[in-house]
Amino acid sequence: MAYATVAGLPVSVGLYTAFVPMIVYALLGTSRVLSVSSTTTLAILAGTQLGLAVPDGDPGKLITAAATLTALAGALLIAASVLRLGFIANFISSPVLTGFKAGIGLVIVLDQVPKLLGVHITKEGFFRDILSVAQHLPETSMLTLTIAGSALLTLLAMERLWPHSPAPLVAVSAGIALSWLLGLEAVGVATVGFIPQSLPSITLPSLALVEQLLPGALGIALMSFTETIAAGRAFAVATDPPIRANRELLATGAANLAGAFFGAMPAGGGTSQTAVVRAVGGHTQKASLVTASAAAATMLVLAPLLGLLPQAVLAAIVIVYSVGLIKPAEFASIRRIRRMEFRWALAAFLGVLIFGTLQGIVVAIVLSLIGLSSQAANPKVYVIGRKRGADLLRPLSPEHPDDETFEGLLILRPEGRLFFANAQQVADKMQALVAKHKPRVVTLDMSRVIDVEYSALQMMVEGERRMTEQGVTVWLAGLNPSVLEYVRASGFDNQLGPERLFHNTRAAIHHYTTSFNCS
Numbered sequence: 001m002a003y004a005t006v007a008g009l010p011v012s013v014g015l016y017t018a019f020v021p022m023i024v025y026a027l028l029g030t031s032r033v034l035s036v037s038s039t040t041t042l043a044i045l046a047g048t049q050l051g052l053a054v055p056d057g058d059p060g061k062l063i064t065a066a067a068t069l070t071a072l073a074g075a076l077l078i079a080a081s082v083l084r085l086g087f088i089a090n091f092i093s094s095p096v097l098t099g100f101k102a103g104i105g106l107v108i109v110l111d112q113v114p115k116l117l118g119v120h121i122t123k124e125g126f127f128r129d130i131l132s133v134a135q136h137l138p139e140t141s142m143l144t145l146t147i148a149g150s151a152l153l154t155l156l157a158m159e160r161l162w163p164h165s166p167a168p169l170v171a172v173s174a175g176i177a178l179s180w181l182l183g184l185e186a187v188g189v190a191t192v193g194f195i196p197q198s199l200p201s202i203t204l205p206s207l208a209l210v211e212q213l214l215p216g217a218l219g220i221a222l223m224s225f226t227e228t229i230a231a232g233r234a235f236a237v238a239t240d241p242p243i244r245a246n247r248e249l250l251a252t253g254a255a256n257l258a259g260a261f262f263g264a265m266p267a268g269g270g271t272s273q274t275a276v277v278r279a280v281g282g283h284t285q286k287a288s289l290v291t292a293s294a295a296a297a298t299m300l301v302l303a304p305l306l307g308l309l310p311q312a313v314l315a316a317i318v319i320v321y322s323v324g325l326i327k328p329a330e331f332a333s334i335r336r337i338r339r340m341e342f343r344w345a346l347a348a349f350l351g352v353l354i355f356g357t358l359q360g361i362v363v364a365i366v367l368s369l370i371g372l373s374s375q376a377a378n379p380k381v382y383v384i385g386r387k388r389g390a391d392l393l394r395p396l397s398p399e400h401p402d403d404e405t406f407e408g409l410l411i412l413r414p415e416g417r418l419f420f421a422n423a424q425q426v427a428d429k430m431q432a433l434v435a436k437h438k439p440r441v442v443t444l445d446m447s448r449v450i451d452v453e454y455s456a457l458q459m460m461v462e463g464e465r466r467m468t469e470q471g472v473t474v475w476l477a478g479l480n481p482s483v484l485e486y487v488r489a490s491g492f493d494n495q496l497g498p499e500r501l502f503h504n505t506r507a508a509i510h511h512y513t514t515s516f517n518c519s
Contacts, residue, residue, distance in 0.1 A: 001192075001306070002168075002317045004042035004265060005115075006108060008050055010059065011192050011306065011314070013265050014038065016200040018295040021255035021267035026285035028251035028497075030244045033234035033282050035291065036255055037274035040322045041101065041223055042266045044108050046070075047054055048357045049216030051123070053209060063263060065213065068205035070215035070267070071260035077225060077253025086245025092226060093336045100364040103352025105325030108318060109259050110462060115315035117150075117324030118144030118190065119195050126353045132361035132370045144189050144312050151175060151316035159320070164276050175313035176305055190311040199296060199302040200262040219361040221253075228252050231269040235278055377421040381429040383437075384411035384445055384505065390430055393445075394506055410439035411505060414446070418460075419453035427459050434472060439444050441512060442467060446506045447478030452486050461492055477502040 004014035018037040025036035049069060054061045080088065092100070113133055115120050118141030121132040123181045133269035147165040151171045158167035174381070178184065225248070232243045235267045256267055298306070329414055335342035351363030385403035396403055396449045405411075412433060414426050434442060452460070464474045477497065479487060489492050493501060 001308075002314045002321075003040065004098075005311070005314050006111065006318055007047035007066070007265055008042065008057065009047075009265060010195070011064055011309075012195045012200075012299070012303075013063070013066065013263055015097050015295050015299050017258075017264040017267050019264070019299075020262045020293050020294075021259040021264055022288045022292045023517065024255040024258045024266075025269075026288040026309040027099040028254055029232075029234065029245070029285070030247045031269070032240050032275045032284050033235055033274055034228065034232045034269045034270050035288055036252065036279050037267050037273060038227070038265055039227055039268055039270045040108055040325060041104050041227060042220060044104055044111070045220050045361075046266050047111075047214070047359050048061040049213060049220070052216075053212055053447055057447055063203060064206050065209055066265050067203040067263060068209045069213045069217055069220065069259045069515055070256050070264055071205040072210065073224060073254045074214055074222040074256030074258070074260060074395060076217060076221040077256060079223070079248050080221070081246050081249035081253060084246050086249055088222065088225065091366050092222075093341070093344070093371055094147060095338070095341035095345040096109075096348045096364045096368050096371070097226070098330050098334065099348030100223055100326040100352060102327065102331070102345075103349045103360055104357060105322050107357060108322040108325075108353060110252050112318050112322075113327050114146040115190070116145060116319075117141065118188070118312065125356070127207040127417075130470045141188060142514075143184075144310070147175065147184075147189065148312035148316050149179065151313045152320065155320040158183060169267070171313055171317060172306075174307060175306045175310050179308040179310055180305075184310055185308075190467035192307050192309045192311065192314070195299075195307050197300065197493065199299055200264075201380065205260060209325055216358055219358050220265070220266045220383040220421070222361065223367075224252055224256070224266060229272070231271045231274050235270065235274050272324070295514055302408050315398075340374075341371065371419065376417065376419075377482060379414055379416040379422050379428060381416070381433070382415070383433060384413050386509070391506070395489060406509065406512060408440040408516065409441045409443065409509070409510075410434065410437045410473045411445055413448055414444070417446040417451045417453070418449055418456035419451070420455035423453075423456040423459040426456070427463050430463065431466075434467065434470075439472060440516075441473045441475060443475040443502075443505060443508045443512075445478050446476055446480070446483060447504065449483055450480065452483050457486060457490055457492065461490070461495070464492075464495070475499070475500045475502060475508050477505045492507075 001011040001014035004011050015166065021036055025034070029036070045064065047504060050062055052063045058104055110126060110129055114136070117137070119136040119139050119413050121129060121136055123129055125131070154171050155167045155172070158165045158170065179191055210343045228248055229243065229245060236243060259267055331342065331345060346472070348360065348367055352360030355363060356434060382494070384393050385396045386393055387404050388402050388404050394400065394403065410433065412430055417424060467474050502511065
């Protein structure tokens with residue numbers, strides 16, 4: 001219900017999302033305990049897209065638009081399953097996702113603040129909304145603020161003293177009781193209002209909205225699948241069957257597509273919901289079926305009572321369970337280990353705040369691709385030495401100053417895949433090391449090179465020619481089978497001759513030391 005308010009939808013939509021999608025995933029999913037309904041990330045993404053599609057906020061149009069958006073996300077996930085695109089689960093890097101979710105968390109918190117204060121603002125973007133909230137502070141309803149503050153304190157205290165407790169249920173029950181006893185709606189406190197006392201009716205998506213909602217549906221489908229896979233893997237235990245990514249695409253897609261026709265909003269696997277399932281001893285999808293049954297019972301029996309719930313209590317619940325998306329410790333950990341990835345996380349965080357949530361997905365994806373390209377385009381090239389008194393080859397480093405090298409022999413070890421984007425970088429690094437050490441023989445230890453693309457192979461051939469002109473002999477050692485196959489297909493092996501190709505680097509060292517009387 002609280003997530004539905006984040007998306008700007010009636011609270012009943014939250015119940016619908018905890019009903020049909022949960023049943024469908026329980027029947028098709030590969031995770032035994034994953035709880036599939038809405039999440040904070042999906043709610044804010046859906047709310048942003050629905051706000052663009054239905055700027056006047058008409059409830060009927062919002063329901064239709066939500067059904068269309070959910071159906072599109074489901075269809076895209078099913079199509080991805082057919083195309084076996086399960087690998088996209090790892091498409092966004094972990095640091096970028098950390099920054100993206102932190103930005104989402106801040107946006108959600110700010111979005112709920114006016115409900116805590118009992119004021120209304122026109123949403124114009126994160127930073128403008130901060131100014132707008134500040135300008136409306138004098139209009140704060142003290143009664144609404146008191147109710148919100150009490151709910152916040154209750155939730156925080158119970159979560160701290162009793163983790164995974166039914167704290168939201170306690171807050172909701174207390175809010176409803178207070179509203180009924182004091183007649184809060186009559187004194188100006190906003191409440192949930194009318195909730196239909198029935199199971200969800202059939203809701204048909206609108207073809208007229210498909211073109212407008214498709215870009216947002218793409219982002220929502222990606223985040224739904226990313227969160228689903230992450231949560232499913234996080235809560236799997238050794239005895240559980242493996243999480244199958246392509247089957248998860250199908251299950252999550254079917255859950256969304258079916259839910260769309262029953263008024264549900266976009267759904268995905270939720271970390272907090274699944275944590276509750278594990279905490280109370282859930283081991284199978286029977287827990288999801290029980291949850292769906294409880295949602296149905298709530299719709300049929302408790303709907304009139306839920307209508308009395310103050311909006312401020314729902315806002316407090318959203319804030320308490322959205323703040324967890326903001327993880328300063330994780331930012332600090334990323335910064336301590338990898339400064340570059342920390343900058344990506346920070347950029348993704350700011351991207352959400354500056355450009356908006358849906359655009360923030362694009363920022364996150366672009367940053368992940370830039371990060372991947374940067375790492376792939378700049379592989380390491382190590383100078384290799386041998387541990388003194390042992391048959392251990394390793395990169396020379398200040399930590400091992402006693403490692404031995406061989407006069408006139410330079411052993412270089414490139415790592416990774418050599419292809420058009422990094423071939424020149426690798427060649428330049430090798431040339432610089434040759435100029436520095438001035439060897440008579442350069443041995444390329446290719447044992448860490450998993451693949452050589454055509455452009456990189458041409459660069460190797462050209463590099464060998466230049467080295468020969470400089471009076472330096474090039475040897476190759478430790479070629480993997482596929483790399484050796486490409487070298488042979490190009491004729492480079494004939495250019496080198498069998499005397500310059502070695503099974504491994506140790507054989508090259510032995511040949512050098514015996515041929516040149518070195519030790």
